[in-house]
Amino acid sequence: MDLDLRKLRYFLAVADRLHFGRAAEELHIAQPALSRQIRALEQDLGASLFTRNRHGVVLTDAGRQLLTDAGPLLASADAVRRRVTVAAHGSRRLAVGFRTGIPVIPAAQVFEARHPDVVVDVQRIEWDDQAPMLLDGRIDVGYVRLPIEETGLRVVPLYAEPLMVVLPASHRLAGKEEVTEADLAGEPLVWHAGPSTHPTRRPHPDSGLRVRDVEEKLEHVAAGRGISFVARSETLFYSRPDISYVPIPELARDQVCIAMAASRNSPVAEDFFTAAQATAEITAECGNYRASSGD
Numbered sequence: 039m040d041l042d043l044r045k046l047r048y049f050l051a052v053a054d055r056l057h058f059g060r061a062a063e064e065l066h067i068a069q070p071a072l073s074r075q076i077r078a079l080e081q082d083l084g085a086s087l088f089t090r091n092r093h094g095v096v097l098t099d100a101g102r103q104l105l106t107d108a109g110p111l112l113a114s115a116d117a118v119r120r121r122v123t124v125a126a127h128g129s130r131r132l133a134v135g136f137r138t139g140i141p142v143i144p145a146a147q148v149f150e151a152r153h154p155d156v157v158v159d160v161q162r163i164e165w166d167d168q169a170p171m172l173l174d175g176r177i178d179v180g181y182v183r184l185p186i187e188e189t190g191l192r193v194v195p196l197y198a199e200p201l202m203v204v205l206p207a208s209h210r211l212a213g214k215e216e217v218t219e220a221d222l223a224g225e226p227l228v229w230h231a232g233p234s235t236h237p238t239r240r241p242h243p244d245s246g247l248r249v250r251d252v253e254e255k256l257e258h259v260a261a262g263r264g265i266s267f268v269a270r271s272e273t274l275f276y277s278r279p280d281i282s283y284v285p286i287p288e289l290a291r292d293q294v295c296i297a298m299a300a301s302r303n304s305p306v307a308e309d310f311f312t313a314a315q316a317t318a319e320i321t322a323e324c325g326n327y328r329a330s331s332g333d
Contacts, residue, residue, distance in 0.1 A: 043115055045079040046108045048072055049087065053105045056095045110173055110190035114301055117175025130156045132306055135163040135171055135180035138252055139271030140294055141324040142181065144317035149310045156306060164251045165230045172299050178307045181314070183269065184293040185235045192300045194315060197322035198291035201237055202273055202283040204259045204266045212282035219288060226264035228255050237267045237289050256281055269294075294322075 051061040052072070062069040080087050085100035097105060132149075136142050146158045163171055163180060169187045171177045186193065203222065205212045211221060223240040228247045247264055249255045253276075255266045260280040268276075269292040273283045296314040298307055314321075 041111070042079070042082070043112060045075050045082070046104075046112055048075045049079055049101075049104065050108055050112070052076060052088065052095065053097060053101065056097075058095065106189075113170065113173035113175075114190070114299070117173065117299065117302075119175075131159055132156055132179070132310055133159045133161060133177040134310065135161050135168070135177035135182075137163060137165075137168075137181060137183045137294075138275055139269055139273075140181040140183075141321050144320040144324060145310060145314040148313040148317055152309060152313075153306060158310075166250060168297070172297055175299075178302070178304065179296065179298045179310050179314070182295050182297045184295065185231065186295070186297065190300055191297050192302075193295050193297040194311075196294050196296055196314065196318035198293050199322065200270045201267045201286060201289045201292050202270055203286045204256065204268055205282045205284060206259055206262050207280050207282050208262070209265075209282065211284060214284050216285040216287055218286065222265060222286075228258045228264040228266040230255065252276060 048061070048065065051065050052058055055061045055064070058069055058072055058076075062072045065072065076087065083100070083104070086098050087101035087104060089096050089098055130153075132153075134142055134146070142158075142160050146160075150156070150158065161177060163177065163182075165183070165186075168180060168182045169189075169191060172180050173190055181196075182193070203211075203217060211217050219238050219240050222238060226247065227236060227238070228249060229236055230249050230251075247258060249258060252268065252272060255268075256276055256278070258264060259266050260278070267286075267289070268283070270285075296311055298311055
C-alpha cells in the first residue's frame with residue numbers, strides 16, 4: 039500500500055487544528071470532501087486516526103503515531119521536489135544554514151577547493167527553523183545549536199562554547215566579571231523553548247516569555263522583562279548600550295553541531311559535512327577570536 043501524500047497533508051491539517059471545519063477552510067476544500075479523504079486514509083492504513091467526543095476531535099494512538107511520522111515524510115518529499123528542480127536547471131549550489139556566531143568560511147574554503155564549480159549559498163537560521171529547513175530541503179547542511187529535534191536527522195557535535203547571561207544595562211549584576219546561577223535565582227527568563235531546555239534551573243517560577251530569534255530576545259531583556267542567555271560568539275554581533283553580557287562559567291556550554299537529513303544522499307553535501315568536521319577546531323577558534331575582539 040502506497041501512502042497518498044495529499045491525504046497525509048489533509049491529515050496534518052486536521053491534526054494541527056483538531057477541527058475539520060477550520061482545517062477545510064485552511065485547505066480551501068469543502069468539509070465533506072475533507073472528511074471523505076480522512077476516511078479513505080484510515081481505510082488505507084487500517085486504523086482509526088480521530089475520535090469525536092463532547093470536547094471535539096481527538097487523535098487516537100494511531101493518529102498520534104502518524105502525526106509523529108508524517109511531518110518528516112512530507113518534508114522529505116518536498117526536499118526531493120526541490121532537488122529535482124535544481125538538477126533540472128543545471129544548478130550547482132549547496133545551501134548551508136548557520137546560527138548566529140558560527141563562522142561558515144573555514145569549511146567553505148576547504149569545500150570550495152574540492153568543488154570550485156559549486157556555489158555555497160549561506161543562510162542564517164533560527165532555533166525553530168533548524169530541523170524543518172534540513173528536512174524539507176531548504177538547506178542541505180546546517181550548523182545548528184542544541185537543542186534540536188533530531189528525528190530524521192544526522193547530527194554530529196563539532197565544539198562547545200561558553201554561555202553568557204544577557205542583562206539589562208541597569209541590572210544590579212551588569213558589568214560583573216562573572217556571575218553564578220545562585221546570583222540569578224528567581225529572575226524572570228526570556229527564552230526560545232520550553233523549561234526543559236533552559237540553561238539555568240533557577241528561573242522565576244512565572245518565567246515563560248518565549249521568543250523566536252536573538253533580536254527579539256534582546257529587545258525584551260533591554261526592556262527589563264527578564265534575563266536571557268547567548269553563546270559567547272553571538273555577543274559580537276549584538277553589541278548595544280542598553281544590555282550587558284556577563285560570563286556564567288558554571289552553566290553547561292552551548293553545543294554546536296553539523297547536521298543534515300539522514301535520508302540525504304548527496305556526495306557534494308557529504309563533502310561539506312566532512313569539511314565542517316575537519317575544520318571544527320578552526321571554526322571554534324574563529325568564533326572565540328571574534329567574540330574576544332568584541333569584548
